[in-house]
Amino acid sequence: MPGDINTSVLIVGAGPVGLTLALDLAWRGIDVTVVELRHAGEPPSVKCNQISARSMEIFRRLGIAGKLRDAGLPPDYPNDVVSATSVTGIELARVSIPSRSERYRAKVGPDTWWPTPEPTHRINQKYFEPILFACASANPRIGILNRVVFDDFVQDERGVTAAIHDLNSGEKRSIAASYLIGCDGAKSSVRKKIGAKLIGTAEVQRVQSTYIRAPDLIGRLPGKPAWMYFSLNPRRCGTTIAIDGGETWQVHNTLNVGEDHFDSVDRDEAIRTILGVGPDFRYEIISKDDYIGRRLVAESFRDRRVFICGDAAHLWIPHAGYGMNAGIADAANLSWMIAGVLAGWAPPAILDAYEAERKPIASQVARFTESSARNASAQHRGVSSEIEWPGRSGDEARQRIGREAYNHAVQRQCAGGLNFGYFYEESPIIAYDGERPPPYTMSDFTPSTVPGCRVPHVWLDDGQSLYDALGQQYTLIRLDPAIGVDGIVSTAARRGLHLPVLDIATPDVHTLYARKLVLVRPDQHVAWRSDVEPVNPGDLIDLIRGACQRPTIRR
Numbered sequence: 001m002p003g004d005i006n007t008s009v010l011i012v013g014a015g016p017v018g019l020t021l022a023l024d025l026a027w028r029g030i031d032v033t034v035v036e037l038r039h040a041g042e043p044p045s046v047k048c049n050q051i052s053a054r055s056m057e058i059f060r061r062l063g064i065a066g067k068l069r070d071a072g073l074p075p076d077y078p079n080d081v082v083s084a085t086s087v088t089g090i091e092l093a094r095v096s097i098p099s100r101s102e103r104y105r106a107k108v109g110p111d112t113w114w115p116t117p118e119p120t121h122r123i124n125q126k127y128f129e130p131i132l133f134a135c136a137s138a139n140p141r142i143g144i145l146n147r148v149v150f151d152d153f154v155q156d157e158r159g160v161t162a163a164i165h166d167l168n169s170g171e172k173r174s175i176a177a178s179y180l181i182g183c184d185g186a187k188s189s190v191r192k193k194i195g196a197k198l199i200g201t202a203e204v205q206r207v208q209s210t211y212i213r214a215p216d217l218i219g220r221l222p223g224k225p226a227w228m229y230f231s232l233n234p235r236r237c238g239t240t241i242a243i244d245g246g247e248t249w250q251v252h253n254t255l256n257v258g259e260d261h262f263d264s265v266d267r268d269e270a271i272r273t274i275l276g277v278g279p280d281f282r283y284e285i286i287s288k289d290d291y292i293g294r295r296l297v298a299e300s301f302r303d304r305r306v307f308i309c310g311d312a313a314h315l316w317i318p319h320a321g322y323g324m325n326a327g328i329a330d331a332a333n334l335s336w337m338i339a340g341v342l343a344g345w346a347p348p349a350i351l352d353a354y355e356a357e358r359k360p361i362a363s364q365v366a367r368f369t370e371s372s373a374r375n376a377s378a379q380h381r382g383v384s385s386e387i388e389w390p391g392r393s394g395d396e397a398r399q400r401i402g403r404e405a406y407n408h409a410v411q412r413q414c415a416g417g418l419n420f421g422y423f424y425e426e427s428p429i430i431a432y433d434g435e436r437p438p439p440y441t442m443s444d445f446t447p448s449t450v451p452g453c454r455v456p457h458v459w460l461d462d463g464q465s466l467y468d469a470l471g472q473q474y475t476l477i478r479l480d481p482a483i484g485v486d487g488i489v490s491t492a493a494r495r496g497l498h499l500p501v502l503d504i505a506t507p508d509v510h511t512l513y514a515r516k517l518v519l520v521r522p523d524q525h526v527a528w529r530s531d532v533e534p535v536n537p538g539d540l541i542d543l544i545r546g547a548c549q550r551p552t553i554r555r
């Protein structure tokens with residue numbers, strides 16, 4: 001049914017996930033309409049403080065990583081994570097993390113070895129979301145309707161028609177699309193309309209979160225400034241994050257057991273204790289952004305032509321900085337599959353892979369972050385007054401707690417496993433070969449070409465990033481140019497898939513890759529690998545594009 005507006009994909013919500021999805025679809029040649037109830041370019045509240053390395057890899061592909069990297073904290077502002085008795089108190093441990101001017105050169109720090117062309121970028125959502133918005137609004141394939149609310153939808157086998165209204169004029173209109181994607185955040189109307197319930201723990205913890213202006217704080221820091229401070233003392237533990245590297249800070253006060261309401265704790269007293277300043281210290285509250293940490297995942301991510309991504313589909317405690325980043329991974333996963341269906345090389349059945357791949361990852365991250373948050377609360381409860389004593393027993397307590405705090409900070413803030421370790425285990429469109437992917441934790445991972453894993457990044461002989469050399473659809477990486485691949489390439493072409501072959505001869509890549517042929521998907525995950533061309537390339541190509549039930553791919 002034609003609408004007042006017709007588009008290929010309608011996205012509800014121009015938060016970081018909706019904007020990434022719009023940019024990725026547009027990059028793949030799909031026209032998109034986004035409806036957003038906020039004003040054009042209106043910044044969000046200060047929530048997320050880091051774009052993960054994996055998200056930066058996605059933004060690199062879209063050509064906007066440089067713009068994002070140029071914004072945020074001043075170039076030389078240290079990105080270190082410090083644990084101390086208070087922000088201005090005794091330092092217990094410091095995790096060295098390079099400032100953005102040093103990011104590509106630095107060798108010191110637990111995440112400087114990561115095999116990626118795009119390390120994590122520490123920047124507040126308030127700064128990067130308007131950049132995403134500007135990039136999306138400048139894109140001719142993307143139409144953004146601001147101050148417009150999505151109200152409802154109907155769908156049939158041909159498409160979806162959404163009802164919207166304009167917040168300024170009250171005018172009601174309809175938008176017809178092939179697909180509707182709810183990136184409309186925690187209170188998602190789209191999730192409610194498809195009847196997907198949130199399953200899990202509705203409340204893990206409450207956090208009094210305050211965005212403050214405190215121009216004098218930087219002058220009172222005892223050492224080199226840091227990006228994040230974990231305050232550990234027996235009175236009030238909390239986290240403080242540098243927002244502009246000058247005068248604005250976000251202070252999180254995680255409420256203790258028994259402090260059941262946001263108002264059960266004196267906010268001013270808590271902030272002063274976390275900062276370690278007296279009543280004379282002047283600061284101003286810019287906003288109060290208290291939140292409840294949850295562990296909830298939607299029971300379903302889809303109803304036929306309607307999908308949900310990001311906070312609409314999963315909510316967890318912002319430990320390890322991975323809420324938004326998991327949503328960006330959802331967007332990057334769904335985008336290429338929808339683009340494949342609209343371009344005609346994939347049948348609609350490929351879309352079954354979205355929930356099959358992303359929902360288990362969401363559940364896993366939710367469990368990791370809940371467990372990390374509970375460990376942090378236990379650590380807070382265990383801080384004794386010794387930590388502030390002078391002399392030897394105080395020193396010993398500080399060393400012991402400092403060691404634990406260092407490990408905890410690395411796990412949370414250099415979460416390599418969450419970035420690179422996850423793999424798609426039960427996908428209908430991956431040709432598994434029986435080998436188990438390497439296990440991973442929140443912080444540890446082992447790069448691997450086991451189907452389902454992110455293809456290990458290498459720098460090519462000419463200095464180019466492997467990821468820059470991959471095609472927009474699938475790419476066949478070949479480590480031995482003597483292996484014939486004409487059958488698979490021509491079979492793909494007959495199914496409408498352009499399959500470029502990328503010969504790489506980088507030293508050590510044979511050990512890392514373990515196979516001579518690796519078929520990489522449009523989202524940089526491995527679809528298949530072998531040492532020889534498959535005997536039945538048609539079955540393989542049909543499997544990875546969602547056109548058949550899982551056959552046995554003979555190698």
Ligand SMILES: Cc1cc2nc3c(=O)[nH]c(=O)nc-3n(C[C@H](O)[C@H](O)[C@H](O)COP(=O)(O)OP(=O)(O)OC[C@H]3O[C@@H](n4cnc5c(N)ncnc54)[C@H](O)[C@@H]3O)c2cc1C
Binds near residue numbers: 017018049050149188
């Ligand atoms: C204190 C805090 C710290 C955090 N830190 C991190 C971090 O370091 N790293 C990280 O990855 N994540 C972090 N997060 C989580 C992160 O902020 C969210 O996961 C992220 O904002 C989700 O993005 P989204 O686009 O899915 O949803 P949102 O950002 O909520 O965007 C949804 C958009 O949809 C719009 N919308 C809603 N309903 C409608 C409607 N009916 N019609 C039209 N528009 C609609 C809204 O206006 C909004 O713009 C943090 C969260 C908090 C609270």
